[in-house]
Amino acid sequence: MAGLELLSDQGYRVDGRRAGELRKIQARMGVFAQADGSAYIEQGNTKALAVVYGPHEMRGSRSRALPDRALVNCQYSMATFSTGERKRRPHGDRKACEMGLQLRQTFEAAILTQLYPRSQIDIYVQVLQADGGNYAACVNAATLAVLDAGIPMRDFVCACSAGFVDGTALADLSHVEEAAGGPQLALALLPASGQLALLEMDARLHEDHLQQVLEAASQAARDVHALLDRVVRQHVREAALLLGD
Amino acid sequence: MAMEIRLPVARQRLPESLDRDTQKHLVVPGDTITTDTGFMRGHGTYMGDEKLIASVAGSVERVNKLICVKALKTRYNGEVGDIVVGRITEVQQKRWKVETNSRLDSVLLLSSMNLPGGELRRRSAEDELAMRDFLREGDLISAEVQAVFSDGAVSLHTRSLKYGKLGQGVLVQVSPSLVKRQKTHFHDLPCGASVILGNNGFIWIYPTPEQREEEVGGFIANLEPVPLSDREVISRLRNCIVALVAQKMMLFDTSLLYCYEASLSHQIKDILKPEIMEEIVMETRQRLLEQEG
Numbered sequence: 001m002a003g004l005e006l007l008s009d010q011g012y013r014v015d016g017r018r019a020g021e022l023r024k025i026q027a028r029m030g031v032f033a034q035a036d037g038s039a040y041i042e043q044g045n046t047k048a049l050a051v052v053y054g055p056h057e058m059r060g061s062r063s064r065a066l067p068d069r070a071l072v073n074c075q076y077s078m079a080t081f082s083t084g085e086r087k088r089r090p091h092g093d094r095k096a097c098e099m100g101l102q103l104r105q106t107f108e109a110a111i112l113t114q115l116y117p118r119s120q121i122d123i124y125v126q127v128l129q130a131d132g133g134n135y136a137a138c139v140n141a142a143t144l145a146v147l148d149a150g151i152p153m154r155d156f157v158c159a160c161s162a163g164f165v166d167g168t169a170l171a172d173l174s175h176v177e178e179a180a181g182g183p184q185l186a187l188a189l190l191p192a193s194g195q196l197a198l199l200e201m202d203a204r205l206h207e208d209h210l211q212q213v214l215e216a217a218s219q220a221a222r223d224v225h226a227l228l229d230r231v232v233r234q235h236v237r238e239a240a241l242l243l244g245d
Numbered sequence: 246m247a248m249e250i251r252l253p254v255a256r257q258r259l260p261e262s263l264d265r266d267t268q269k270h271l272v273v274p275g276d277t278i279t280t281d282t283g284f285m286r287g288h289g290t291y292m293g294d295e296k297l298i299a300s301v302a303g304s305v306e307r308v309n310k311l312i313c314v315k316a317l318k319t320r321y322n323g324e325v326g327d328i329v330v331g332r333i334t335e336v337q338q339k340r341w342k343v344e345t346n347s348r349l350d351s352v353l354l355l356s357s358m359n360l361p362g363g364e365l366r367r368r369s370a371e372d373e374l375a376m377r378d379f380l381r382e383g384d385l386i387s388a389e390v391q392a393v394f395s396d397g398a399v400s401l402h403t404r405s406l407k408y409g410k411l412g413q414g415v416l417v418q419v420s421p422s423l424v425k426r427q428k429t430h431f432h433d434l435p436c437g438a439s440v441i442l443g444n445n446g447f448i449w450i451y452p453t454p455e456q457r458e459e460e461v462g463g464f465i466a467n468l469e470p471v472p473l474s475d476r477e478v479i480s481r482l483r484n485c486i487v488a489l490v491a492q493k494m495m496l497f498d499t500s501l502l503y504c505y506e507a508s509l510s511h512q513i514k515d516i517l518k519p520e521i522m523e524e525i526v527m528e529t530r531q532r533l534l535e536q537e538g
Contacts (some may be wrong), residue, residue, distance in 0.1 A: 042445045057350040112300055115394050151314035152300035155275035192275040232273045236302050239317045240269050242493035
Protein backbone atom coordinates (compact mmCIF):
# COMPACT_ATOMS: atom_id res chain seq x y z
CA MET A 1 0.00 0.00 0.00
CA ALA A 2 3.03 2.24 0.24
CA GLY A 3 3.61 4.81 -2.45
CA LEU A 4 0.32 4.72 -4.36
CA GLU A 5 -2.33 6.97 -2.92
CA LEU A 6 -5.56 6.75 -4.83
CA LEU A 7 -6.76 10.17 -3.80
CA SER A 8 -4.32 12.95 -3.06
CA ASP A 9 -4.87 15.73 -0.52
CA GLN A 10 -5.86 18.17 -3.24
CA GLY A 11 -8.47 15.74 -4.46
CA TYR A 12 -6.70 14.33 -7.53
CA ARG A 13 -6.67 10.65 -8.43
CA VAL A 14 -3.82 8.62 -9.87
CA ASP A 15 -4.54 9.67 -13.45
CA GLY A 16 -5.25 13.30 -12.57
CA ARG A 17 -9.03 13.12 -12.50
CA ARG A 18 -11.30 14.50 -9.83
CA ALA A 19 -13.40 12.18 -7.69
CA GLY A 20 -16.55 12.31 -9.79
CA GLU A 21 -14.92 12.74 -13.20
CA LEU A 22 -15.30 10.18 -15.97
CA ARG A 23 -12.60 9.09 -18.37
CA LYS A 24 -12.76 10.23 -21.97
CA ILE A 25 -15.39 8.29 -23.88
CA GLN A 26 -15.42 7.83 -27.63
CA ALA A 27 -17.92 5.60 -29.34
CA ARG A 28 -18.92 4.63 -32.83
CA MET A 29 -21.91 2.69 -34.16
CA GLY A 30 -22.11 0.53 -37.23
CA VAL A 31 -18.52 -0.71 -37.37
CA PHE A 32 -19.35 -4.11 -38.89
CA ALA A 33 -21.36 -4.36 -42.07
CA GLN A 34 -22.06 -8.07 -41.70
CA ALA A 35 -23.79 -7.95 -38.31
CA ASP A 36 -27.26 -6.58 -37.68
CA GLY A 37 -25.85 -4.10 -35.19
CA SER A 38 -22.39 -3.27 -33.93
CA ALA A 39 -20.61 -0.66 -31.86
CA TYR A 40 -17.19 0.17 -30.49
CA ILE A 41 -16.49 2.16 -27.36
CA GLU A 42 -13.39 3.48 -25.66
CA GLN A 43 -13.63 4.54 -22.03
CA GLY A 44 -10.20 5.86 -21.21
CA ASN A 45 -7.97 2.92 -22.06
CA THR A 46 -10.71 0.30 -21.84
CA LYS A 47 -11.85 -0.70 -25.31
CA ALA A 48 -14.87 -2.88 -25.99
CA LEU A 49 -16.57 -4.10 -29.13
CA ALA A 50 -20.16 -5.31 -29.23
CA VAL A 51 -21.99 -7.12 -32.01
CA VAL A 52 -25.69 -7.96 -32.14
CA TYR A 53 -27.45 -10.51 -34.32
CA GLY A 54 -31.16 -10.75 -34.41
CA PRO A 55 -33.89 -11.16 -33.76
CA HIS A 56 -33.72 -14.40 -35.70
CA GLU A 57 -35.00 -17.95 -35.52
CA MET A 58 -33.78 -20.04 -32.60
CA ARG A 59 -30.69 -21.96 -33.60
CA GLY A 60 -29.77 -25.14 -31.83
CA SER A 61 -32.38 -26.41 -29.40
CA ARG A 62 -35.87 -25.38 -30.49
CA SER A 63 -37.25 -26.40 -27.12
CA ARG A 64 -35.57 -23.48 -25.44
CA ALA A 65 -37.61 -21.02 -27.46
CA LEU A 66 -39.95 -18.98 -25.30
CA PRO A 67 -43.49 -18.84 -26.70
CA ASP A 68 -44.24 -15.28 -25.65
CA ARG A 69 -40.95 -13.43 -25.87
CA ALA A 70 -37.47 -13.44 -27.34
CA LEU A 71 -34.49 -15.14 -25.76
CA VAL A 72 -31.52 -12.87 -25.16
CA ASN A 73 -28.21 -14.65 -25.40
CA CYS A 74 -25.07 -12.80 -24.30
CA GLN A 75 -21.50 -13.87 -24.58
CA TYR A 76 -18.62 -11.99 -23.01
CA SER A 77 -15.04 -12.61 -24.00
CA MET A 78 -11.73 -10.91 -23.46
CA ALA A 79 -9.07 -10.84 -26.11
CA THR A 80 -5.90 -12.64 -25.12
CA PHE A 81 -3.95 -9.41 -25.51
CA SER A 82 -6.38 -7.33 -23.47
CA THR A 83 -4.80 -7.67 -20.02
CA GLY A 84 -1.29 -7.04 -18.76
CA GLU A 85 -0.49 -10.74 -18.79
CA ARG A 86 -1.67 -12.81 -21.73
CA LYS A 87 -5.05 -14.33 -21.02
CA ARG A 88 -5.09 -18.08 -21.41
CA ARG A 89 -8.82 -18.73 -21.91
CA PRO A 90 -10.66 -15.94 -23.72
CA HIS A 91 -14.12 -17.38 -23.13
CA GLY A 92 -15.60 -20.22 -21.16
CA ASP A 93 -14.04 -19.41 -17.85
CA ARG A 94 -16.14 -18.63 -14.82
CA LYS A 95 -15.74 -14.88 -14.85
CA ALA A 96 -16.79 -14.72 -18.49
CA CYS A 97 -19.88 -16.86 -17.83
CA GLU A 98 -20.86 -14.68 -14.92
CA MET A 99 -20.41 -11.53 -16.97
CA GLY A 100 -22.49 -13.08 -19.72
CA LEU A 101 -25.29 -13.77 -17.26
CA GLN A 102 -25.12 -10.25 -15.88
CA LEU A 103 -25.27 -8.75 -19.34
CA ARG A 104 -28.23 -10.96 -20.14
CA GLN A 105 -30.04 -9.84 -17.00
CA THR A 106 -29.35 -6.23 -17.87
CA PHE A 107 -30.61 -6.43 -21.41
CA GLU A 108 -33.64 -8.54 -20.68
CA ALA A 109 -34.78 -5.67 -18.51
CA ALA A 110 -34.36 -3.13 -21.27
CA ILE A 111 -35.18 -4.84 -24.57
CA LEU A 112 -38.90 -5.15 -25.38
CA THR A 113 -38.75 -8.89 -25.83
CA GLN A 114 -42.52 -9.43 -25.98
CA LEU A 115 -42.50 -8.17 -29.55
CA TYR A 116 -40.52 -11.16 -30.81
CA PRO A 117 -41.95 -14.46 -29.61
CA ARG A 118 -39.92 -17.60 -30.33
CA SER A 119 -36.93 -15.60 -31.56
CA GLN A 120 -33.41 -15.20 -30.33
CA ILE A 121 -31.28 -12.09 -29.97
CA ASP A 122 -27.51 -12.66 -29.73
CA ILE A 123 -25.23 -10.09 -28.13
CA TYR A 124 -21.50 -10.74 -28.33
CA VAL A 125 -19.14 -8.45 -26.49
CA GLN A 126 -15.40 -8.54 -26.62
CA VAL A 127 -13.00 -6.51 -24.52
CA LEU A 128 -10.00 -5.53 -26.60
CA GLN A 129 -8.16 -3.68 -23.87
CA ALA A 130 -9.06 -4.00 -20.21
CA ASP A 131 -8.23 -1.05 -18.00
CA GLY A 132 -10.97 -1.20 -15.41
CA GLY A 133 -14.71 -0.76 -15.83
CA ASN A 134 -15.02 -3.77 -18.17
CA TYR A 135 -18.65 -4.46 -17.36
CA ALA A 136 -19.59 -0.81 -17.81
CA ALA A 137 -17.84 -0.52 -21.15
CA CYS A 138 -19.47 -3.74 -22.33
CA VAL A 139 -22.95 -2.58 -21.36
CA ASN A 140 -22.45 0.79 -23.05
CA ALA A 141 -21.13 -0.82 -26.21
CA ALA A 142 -23.94 -3.37 -26.25
CA THR A 143 -26.56 -0.63 -25.86
CA LEU A 144 -25.23 1.15 -28.91
CA ALA A 145 -25.07 -2.10 -30.85
CA VAL A 146 -28.67 -3.00 -29.98
CA LEU A 147 -29.75 0.48 -31.11
CA ASP A 148 -27.81 0.07 -34.32
CA ALA A 149 -29.64 -3.21 -34.98
CA GLY A 150 -33.01 -1.48 -34.67
CA ILE A 151 -34.19 -3.66 -31.79
CA PRO A 152 -36.69 -1.75 -29.63
CA MET A 153 -35.55 -0.91 -26.13
CA ARG A 154 -37.27 0.84 -23.29
CA ASP A 155 -34.43 3.29 -22.90
CA PHE A 156 -30.66 3.45 -23.09
CA VAL A 157 -28.80 1.27 -20.61
CA CYS A 158 -25.85 3.19 -19.23
CA ALA A 159 -23.39 1.69 -16.82
CA CYS A 160 -20.56 2.93 -14.67
CA SER A 161 -18.43 1.67 -11.84
CA ALA A 162 -17.75 3.43 -8.55
CA GLY A 163 -15.52 2.95 -5.54
CA PHE A 164 -14.89 4.44 -2.14
CA VAL A 165 -11.57 5.78 -0.85
CA ASP A 166 -10.88 8.02 2.15
CA GLY A 167 -14.49 9.00 2.67
CA THR A 168 -14.99 10.02 -0.97
CA ALA A 169 -16.83 8.11 -3.64
CA LEU A 170 -14.85 7.75 -6.89
CA ALA A 171 -16.61 7.30 -10.23
CA ASP A 172 -15.36 5.24 -13.19
CA LEU A 173 -12.52 3.22 -11.69
CA SER A 174 -9.45 2.41 -13.72
CA HIS A 175 -7.53 -0.84 -13.38
CA VAL A 176 -5.07 0.63 -10.87
CA GLU A 177 -7.91 1.72 -8.62
CA GLU A 178 -9.70 -1.61 -8.94
CA ALA A 179 -6.58 -3.60 -8.16
CA ALA A 180 -6.02 -1.63 -4.96
CA GLY A 181 -8.69 -3.80 -3.35
CA GLY A 182 -11.28 -1.31 -2.21
CA PRO A 183 -15.04 -1.72 -2.59
CA GLN A 184 -16.27 -1.56 -6.19
CA LEU A 185 -19.82 -1.05 -7.30
CA ALA A 186 -21.07 -1.61 -10.85
CA LEU A 187 -24.37 -0.06 -11.75
CA ALA A 188 -26.50 -0.17 -14.90
CA LEU A 189 -29.21 2.43 -15.19
CA LEU A 190 -32.12 3.31 -17.47
CA PRO A 191 -31.66 7.09 -17.34
CA ALA A 192 -35.09 8.42 -18.26
CA SER A 193 -36.91 6.63 -15.47
CA GLY A 194 -33.96 6.26 -13.13
CA GLN A 195 -34.56 2.53 -12.81
CA LEU A 196 -31.65 0.24 -12.07
CA ALA A 197 -31.10 -2.68 -14.41
CA LEU A 198 -28.25 -4.16 -12.45
CA LEU A 199 -26.36 -3.41 -9.26
CA GLU A 200 -23.34 -5.41 -8.28
CA MET A 201 -20.73 -4.90 -5.60
CA ASP A 202 -17.47 -6.57 -4.66
CA ALA A 203 -15.70 -6.32 -1.34
CA ARG A 204 -17.12 -4.85 1.85
CA LEU A 205 -18.59 -1.42 2.28
CA HIS A 206 -20.17 0.05 5.40
CA GLU A 207 -23.86 0.67 4.78
CA ASP A 208 -23.55 4.32 5.82
CA HIS A 209 -21.44 4.93 2.77
CA LEU A 210 -23.64 2.99 0.36
CA GLN A 211 -25.91 5.90 -0.48
CA GLN A 212 -22.99 8.14 -1.36
CA VAL A 213 -21.41 5.57 -3.63
CA LEU A 214 -24.74 4.85 -5.30
CA GLU A 215 -25.23 8.54 -5.96
CA ALA A 216 -21.79 8.85 -7.49
CA ALA A 217 -22.36 5.85 -9.75
CA SER A 218 -25.83 7.07 -10.83
CA GLN A 219 -24.53 10.52 -11.65
CA ALA A 220 -21.67 9.02 -13.63
CA ALA A 221 -24.10 6.78 -15.53
CA ARG A 222 -26.19 9.82 -16.40
CA ASP A 223 -23.09 11.57 -17.71
CA VAL A 224 -22.37 8.52 -19.85
CA HIS A 225 -25.94 8.71 -21.12
CA ALA A 226 -25.47 12.30 -22.23
CA LEU A 227 -22.48 11.21 -24.29
CA LEU A 228 -24.06 8.12 -25.81
CA ASP A 229 -27.16 10.13 -26.61
CA ARG A 230 -25.02 12.55 -28.60
CA VAL A 231 -23.31 9.73 -30.47
CA VAL A 232 -26.62 8.10 -31.43
CA ARG A 233 -28.20 11.34 -32.54
CA GLN A 234 -25.21 12.15 -34.70
CA HIS A 235 -25.36 8.71 -36.27
CA VAL A 236 -29.10 8.93 -36.93
CA ARG A 237 -28.76 12.41 -38.38
CA GLU A 238 -26.04 11.31 -40.78
CA ALA A 239 -28.02 8.33 -41.94
CA ALA A 240 -31.16 10.42 -42.33
CA LEU A 241 -29.20 12.95 -44.39
CA LEU A 242 -27.93 10.27 -46.74
CA LEU A 243 -31.29 8.58 -47.04
CA GLY A 244 -32.98 11.96 -47.23
CA ASP A 245 -34.00 11.76 -50.85
CA MET B 246 4.09 -6.71 -59.12
CA ALA B 247 2.63 -3.48 -57.81
CA MET B 248 1.28 -3.50 -54.27
CA GLU B 249 -1.18 -1.00 -52.91
CA ILE B 250 -0.96 0.17 -49.33
CA ARG B 251 -3.47 2.41 -47.66
CA LEU B 252 -3.04 4.23 -44.39
CA PRO B 253 -5.93 4.84 -41.99
CA VAL B 254 -7.50 8.25 -42.44
CA ALA B 255 -9.98 9.96 -40.15
CA ARG B 256 -13.53 9.74 -41.38
CA GLN B 257 -14.96 12.95 -42.74
CA ARG B 258 -18.13 14.17 -41.18
CA LEU B 259 -20.94 14.97 -43.56
CA PRO B 260 -21.66 18.66 -44.10
CA GLU B 261 -24.81 19.72 -42.30
CA SER B 262 -27.51 20.80 -44.71
CA LEU B 263 -30.09 22.69 -42.76
CA ASP B 264 -33.15 22.39 -44.96
CA ARG B 265 -33.15 18.63 -44.71
CA ASP B 266 -32.68 18.60 -40.97
CA THR B 267 -35.83 20.49 -40.13
CA GLN B 268 -38.04 18.09 -42.02
CA LYS B 269 -37.46 15.00 -39.95
CA HIS B 270 -38.02 14.58 -36.25
CA LEU B 271 -35.25 12.28 -35.09
CA VAL B 272 -35.59 10.42 -31.82
CA VAL B 273 -33.65 7.95 -29.69
CA PRO B 274 -35.08 5.43 -27.22
CA GLY B 275 -36.36 7.05 -24.08
CA ASP B 276 -37.39 10.27 -25.85
CA THR B 277 -40.93 11.40 -25.34
CA ILE B 278 -42.62 11.87 -28.68
CA THR B 279 -45.80 13.41 -27.42
CA THR B 280 -47.91 13.61 -24.29
CA ASP B 281 -51.12 13.91 -26.28
CA THR B 282 -53.15 10.76 -25.64
CA GLY B 283 -55.16 11.12 -28.83
CA PHE B 284 -52.58 9.36 -30.97
CA MET B 285 -52.44 5.68 -31.77
CA ARG B 286 -49.06 4.10 -31.25
CA GLY B 287 -47.38 2.27 -34.11
CA HIS B 288 -44.11 0.43 -34.46
CA GLY B 289 -41.13 1.74 -32.58
CA THR B 290 -43.10 3.32 -29.77
CA TYR B 291 -44.51 2.27 -26.44
CA MET B 292 -46.74 3.78 -23.83
CA GLY B 293 -45.21 4.65 -20.49
CA ASP B 294 -46.70 6.95 -17.83
CA GLU B 295 -49.31 8.47 -20.12
CA LYS B 296 -46.59 9.49 -22.56
CA LEU B 297 -45.71 8.08 -25.95
CA ILE B 298 -42.03 7.10 -25.80
CA ALA B 299 -39.78 6.04 -28.67
CA SER B 300 -38.19 2.60 -28.48
CA VAL B 301 -35.86 2.73 -31.49
CA ALA B 302 -33.52 5.35 -32.91
CA GLY B 303 -34.94 6.78 -36.10
CA SER B 304 -37.33 9.31 -37.58
CA VAL B 305 -40.88 9.88 -36.44
CA GLU B 306 -43.57 9.31 -39.05
CA ARG B 307 -47.04 10.57 -38.51
CA VAL B 308 -50.01 9.52 -40.61
CA ASN B 309 -53.18 11.19 -39.32
CA LYS B 310 -53.54 9.76 -35.85
CA LEU B 311 -50.89 7.05 -36.09
CA ILE B 312 -47.38 7.75 -34.86
CA CYS B 313 -44.57 5.34 -35.53
CA VAL B 314 -40.82 5.55 -35.45
CA LYS B 315 -39.01 4.10 -38.39
CA ALA B 316 -35.67 2.60 -37.40
CA LEU B 317 -32.69 2.96 -39.70
CA LYS B 318 -32.06 -0.73 -39.99
CA THR B 319 -34.42 -3.56 -39.18
CA ARG B 320 -34.94 -7.14 -40.09
CA TYR B 321 -37.35 -7.82 -42.90
CA ASN B 322 -41.05 -7.61 -42.03
CA GLY B 323 -43.03 -9.62 -44.52
CA GLU B 324 -45.96 -8.17 -46.42
CA VAL B 325 -48.25 -10.04 -48.75
CA GLY B 326 -47.11 -9.79 -52.34
CA ASP B 327 -43.43 -9.08 -51.70
CA ILE B 328 -40.80 -10.85 -53.74
CA VAL B 329 -38.12 -12.45 -51.60
CA VAL B 330 -34.95 -14.39 -52.21
CA GLY B 331 -34.23 -16.94 -49.51
CA ARG B 332 -32.03 -19.84 -48.58
CA ILE B 333 -33.38 -23.22 -47.51
CA THR B 334 -32.31 -24.04 -43.96
CA GLU B 335 -34.38 -27.13 -43.20
CA VAL B 336 -36.46 -29.76 -44.93
CA GLN B 337 -39.38 -30.71 -42.71
CA GLN B 338 -42.33 -33.00 -43.23
CA LYS B 339 -44.50 -31.12 -45.66
CA ARG B 340 -42.62 -27.89 -45.89
CA TRP B 341 -39.29 -26.18 -46.17
CA LYS B 342 -37.90 -23.59 -43.79
CA VAL B 343 -36.38 -20.65 -45.62
CA GLU B 344 -34.08 -18.04 -44.16
CA THR B 345 -35.11 -14.61 -45.39
CA ASN B 346 -33.38 -12.14 -43.07
CA SER B 347 -36.53 -11.78 -40.98
CA ARG B 348 -37.11 -12.43 -37.32
CA LEU B 349 -38.41 -15.94 -37.84
CA ASP B 350 -37.64 -18.32 -40.65
CA SER B 351 -40.17 -18.29 -43.47
CA VAL B 352 -42.14 -21.34 -44.47
CA LEU B 353 -42.57 -22.77 -47.95
CA LEU B 354 -45.30 -25.38 -47.98
CA LEU B 355 -45.04 -28.30 -50.36
CA SER B 356 -48.48 -27.45 -51.69
CA SER B 357 -47.29 -23.92 -52.54
CA MET B 358 -44.46 -25.16 -54.68
CA ASN B 359 -44.54 -25.64 -58.42
CA LEU B 360 -43.87 -29.19 -59.50
CA PRO B 361 -41.40 -29.62 -62.32
CA GLY B 362 -43.18 -29.55 -65.63
CA GLY B 363 -45.70 -27.11 -64.24
CA GLU B 364 -48.32 -29.79 -63.59
CA LEU B 365 -51.15 -29.14 -61.19
CA ARG B 366 -52.06 -32.11 -59.06
CA ARG B 367 -52.54 -33.09 -55.45
CA ARG B 368 -49.29 -33.66 -53.65
CA SER B 369 -48.92 -37.33 -52.81
CA ALA B 370 -46.81 -39.21 -50.32
CA GLU B 371 -44.14 -39.80 -52.97
CA ASP B 372 -43.86 -36.06 -53.45
CA GLU B 373 -43.29 -35.71 -49.76
CA LEU B 374 -40.52 -38.25 -49.81
CA ALA B 375 -38.97 -36.66 -52.86
CA MET B 376 -38.88 -33.18 -51.33
CA ARG B 377 -35.16 -33.22 -51.02
CA ASP B 378 -34.82 -33.80 -54.72
CA PHE B 379 -36.57 -30.52 -55.40
CA LEU B 380 -34.89 -28.31 -52.82
CA ARG B 381 -32.27 -29.18 -50.26
CA GLU B 382 -30.50 -27.26 -47.48
CA GLY B 383 -28.42 -24.43 -48.85
CA ASP B 384 -30.38 -23.87 -52.07
CA LEU B 385 -31.45 -20.37 -53.00
CA ILE B 386 -34.98 -19.70 -54.16
CA SER B 387 -37.02 -16.74 -55.28
CA ALA B 388 -40.60 -16.69 -54.06
CA GLU B 389 -43.52 -14.45 -53.27
CA VAL B 390 -45.09 -13.88 -49.87
CA GLN B 391 -48.48 -15.54 -49.68
CA ALA B 392 -49.49 -14.85 -46.09
CA VAL B 393 -48.12 -13.57 -42.82
CA PHE B 394 -48.80 -15.50 -39.61
CA SER B 395 -49.73 -13.76 -36.39
CA ASP B 396 -46.27 -14.10 -34.87
CA GLY B 397 -44.64 -12.49 -37.87
CA ALA B 398 -43.50 -15.62 -39.72
CA VAL B 399 -44.06 -15.48 -43.44
CA SER B 400 -45.49 -18.12 -45.74
CA LEU B 401 -44.08 -18.22 -49.26
CA HIS B 402 -45.23 -19.64 -52.56
CA THR B 403 -43.55 -20.27 -55.88
CA ARG B 404 -46.68 -20.73 -57.91
CA SER B 405 -45.53 -18.81 -60.95
CA LEU B 406 -42.95 -20.02 -63.41
CA LYS B 407 -40.72 -17.05 -62.79
CA TYR B 408 -40.07 -18.16 -59.21
CA GLY B 409 -38.14 -21.22 -58.18
CA LYS B 410 -34.62 -22.42 -57.52
CA LEU B 411 -31.84 -20.03 -58.49
CA GLY B 412 -28.88 -21.25 -60.48
CA GLN B 413 -25.56 -19.53 -61.02
CA GLY B 414 -25.11 -15.98 -59.82
CA VAL B 415 -24.05 -13.73 -56.98
CA LEU B 416 -26.01 -12.93 -53.82
CA VAL B 417 -25.63 -9.59 -52.04
CA GLN B 418 -27.18 -9.11 -48.62
CA VAL B 419 -28.25 -5.59 -47.75
CA SER B 420 -30.64 -4.00 -45.29
CA PRO B 421 -34.30 -4.38 -46.34
CA SER B 422 -34.98 -0.70 -45.83
CA LEU B 423 -32.73 0.16 -48.77
CA VAL B 424 -34.69 -1.76 -51.39
CA LYS B 425 -37.29 0.47 -53.03
CA ARG B 426 -40.74 -0.94 -53.55
CA GLN B 427 -41.56 -1.12 -57.23
CA LYS B 428 -44.03 -2.78 -59.54
CA THR B 429 -41.58 -5.43 -60.59
CA HIS B 430 -38.47 -6.71 -58.90
CA PHE B 431 -37.11 -8.81 -61.73
CA HIS B 432 -34.99 -6.64 -63.99
CA ASP B 433 -33.00 -7.42 -67.12
CA LEU B 434 -30.43 -4.67 -67.16
CA PRO B 435 -29.18 -3.45 -70.54
CA CYS B 436 -25.58 -3.87 -69.40
CA GLY B 437 -25.89 -7.62 -69.84
CA ALA B 438 -27.00 -9.14 -66.53
CA SER B 439 -30.28 -9.67 -64.75
CA VAL B 440 -31.05 -8.84 -61.18
CA ILE B 441 -33.72 -9.79 -58.65
CA LEU B 442 -34.17 -7.13 -55.96
CA GLY B 443 -35.68 -9.07 -53.09
CA ASN B 444 -37.73 -7.00 -50.66
CA ASN B 445 -35.98 -8.77 -47.82
CA GLY B 446 -32.66 -7.27 -48.79
CA PHE B 447 -31.27 -10.29 -50.65
CA ILE B 448 -30.24 -9.25 -54.13
CA TRP B 449 -29.48 -11.86 -56.74
CA ILE B 450 -27.41 -11.00 -59.81
CA TYR B 451 -27.27 -13.59 -62.56
CA PRO B 452 -26.40 -13.83 -66.25
CA THR B 453 -29.38 -13.13 -68.50
CA PRO B 454 -30.63 -16.49 -69.76
CA GLU B 455 -30.51 -16.85 -73.53
CA GLN B 456 -34.07 -17.93 -74.05
CA ARG B 457 -36.91 -18.25 -71.61
CA GLU B 458 -37.59 -21.92 -70.95
CA GLU B 459 -41.22 -21.88 -70.02
CA GLU B 460 -41.84 -25.52 -69.33
CA VAL B 461 -39.06 -25.99 -66.84
CA GLY B 462 -40.41 -23.77 -64.08
CA GLY B 463 -37.05 -23.01 -62.56
CA PHE B 464 -35.90 -26.36 -61.23
CA ILE B 465 -33.22 -27.49 -63.57
CA ALA B 466 -30.09 -25.63 -62.58
CA ASN B 467 -28.25 -24.29 -65.56
CA LEU B 468 -24.68 -25.36 -65.00
CA GLU B 469 -23.12 -24.23 -68.26
CA PRO B 470 -19.97 -22.18 -67.73
CA VAL B 471 -20.60 -18.45 -67.70
CA PRO B 472 -18.38 -16.48 -70.12
CA LEU B 473 -15.83 -14.01 -68.74
CA SER B 474 -17.57 -10.92 -70.08
CA ASP B 475 -20.76 -11.84 -68.21
CA ARG B 476 -18.77 -12.49 -65.07
CA GLU B 477 -17.19 -9.08 -65.27
CA VAL B 478 -20.55 -7.39 -65.65
CA ILE B 479 -21.87 -9.29 -62.65
CA SER B 480 -18.84 -8.43 -60.51
CA ARG B 481 -19.11 -4.78 -61.41
CA LEU B 482 -22.79 -4.74 -60.54
CA ARG B 483 -22.09 -6.40 -57.23
CA ASN B 484 -19.48 -3.80 -56.34
CA CYS B 485 -21.84 -1.03 -57.38
CA ILE B 486 -24.49 -2.39 -55.04
CA VAL B 487 -21.98 -2.46 -52.20
CA ALA B 488 -21.04 1.15 -52.99
CA LEU B 489 -24.67 2.31 -53.04
CA VAL B 490 -25.37 0.56 -49.76
CA ALA B 491 -22.32 2.08 -48.08
CA GLN B 492 -23.56 5.53 -49.05
CA LYS B 493 -27.10 4.56 -47.99
CA MET B 494 -28.83 5.09 -51.30
CA MET B 495 -32.08 3.41 -52.20
CA LEU B 496 -31.67 0.48 -54.58
CA PHE B 497 -33.81 0.23 -57.67
CA ASP B 498 -33.13 -0.57 -61.31
CA THR B 499 -32.42 3.00 -62.40
CA SER B 500 -30.03 3.81 -59.58
CA LEU B 501 -28.22 0.55 -60.20
CA LEU B 502 -27.91 1.26 -63.89
CA TYR B 503 -26.64 4.81 -63.39
CA CYS B 504 -24.15 3.62 -60.83
CA TYR B 505 -22.93 0.97 -63.23
CA GLU B 506 -22.44 3.53 -65.97
CA ALA B 507 -20.67 5.91 -63.61
CA SER B 508 -18.28 3.17 -62.56
CA LEU B 509 -17.22 2.16 -66.07
CA SER B 510 -14.26 4.53 -65.96
CA HIS B 511 -12.78 2.69 -62.97
CA GLN B 512 -11.48 -0.81 -62.61
CA ILE B 513 -13.85 -3.24 -60.95
CA LYS B 514 -11.75 -3.69 -57.84
CA ASP B 515 -11.25 0.05 -57.43
CA ILE B 516 -14.97 0.61 -56.92
CA LEU B 517 -14.68 -0.63 -53.35
CA LYS B 518 -12.26 2.11 -52.30
CA PRO B 519 -14.02 4.70 -50.11
CA GLU B 520 -13.15 7.78 -52.14
CA ILE B 521 -14.14 6.19 -55.44
CA MET B 522 -17.36 4.94 -53.85
CA GLU B 523 -18.24 8.48 -52.86
CA GLU B 524 -17.44 9.81 -56.30
CA ILE B 525 -19.52 7.23 -58.10
CA VAL B 526 -22.51 7.56 -55.80
CA MET B 527 -22.35 11.35 -55.99
CA GLU B 528 -22.55 11.12 -59.77
CA THR B 529 -25.45 8.68 -59.53
CA ARG B 530 -27.31 11.01 -57.20
CA GLN B 531 -26.86 13.92 -59.55
CA ARG B 532 -28.08 11.99 -62.54
CA LEU B 533 -31.14 10.86 -60.63
CA LEU B 534 -31.89 14.41 -59.52
CA GLU B 535 -31.55 15.66 -63.10
CA GLN B 536 -33.85 12.97 -64.29
CA GLU B 537 -36.52 13.89 -61.77
CA GLY B 538 -36.79 17.60 -62.30
